[in-house]
Amino acid sequence: MARYTGPKNRICRIFGEPILGSGKSLQKNSHPPGQHGPTKKRKAASEYAVQLKEKQKAKYTYGLLERQFANTYVEAARLKGATGENLIKLLEARLDNPVYRLGLAPTRPAARQLVSHKHIMVNGSVVNIPSYTLRSGDVIELKPKSKVNTTGSITMCS
Numbered sequence: 001m002a003r004y005t006g007p008k009n010r011i012c013r014i015f016g017e018p019i020l021g022s023g024k025s026l027q028k029n030s031h032p033p034g035q036h037g038p039t040k041k042r043k044a045a046s047e048y049a050v051q052l053k054e055k056q057k058a059k060y061t062y063g064l065l066e067r068q069f070a071n072t073y074v075e076a077a078r079l080k081g082a083t084g085e086n087l088i089k090l091l092e093a094r095l096d097n098p099v100y101r102l103g104l105a106p107t108r109p110a111a112r113q114l115v116s117h118k119h120i121m122v123n124g125s126v127v128n129i130p131s132y133t134l135r136s137g138d139v140i141e142l143k144p145k146s147k148v149n150t151t152g153s154i155t156m157c158s
Contacts, residue, residue, distance in 0.1 A: 015057050020060060058091070063112060090133070095115055095120065121140070123138055
């Protein structure tokens with residue numbers, strides 16, 4: 001599957017936030033990328049531009065492509081309640097995100113790789129699909145052979 005493999009600091013500079021990394025490069029070079037980055041006068045962004053930028057920020061943060069993100073949005077719109085909150089809940093419930101949040105992997109792409117290389121078990125069975133949706137009460141743990149310097153199992157809470 002295609003993933004963004006380009007310069008991560010460039011994406012951070014586009015949004016002005018540390019989206020794909022630690023943000024160290026933003027301290028040295030905080031202007032937008034491009035030939036006219038620091039000198040070009042930028043006019044106020046339209047409402048559409050602001051919404052598009054937020055959508056792209058979420059896509060890059062969670063490592064999704066357009067179709068995956070669109071399908072997640074359709075699912076969030078179908079659920080009862082605020083669509084934006086439902087979208088964030090669905091994105092946070094993907095298996096690769098809790099693996100990252102628990103500290104089992106240093107980055108989201110590393111968490112995705114841990115899952116796809118079959119190092120993660122959910123409720124006692126191996127799951128190798130990073131987009132697997134967790135439910136409340138699911139137990140996430142490393143396979144016994146994969147445990148090196150980490151803790152055992154953690155229960156998913158919502």
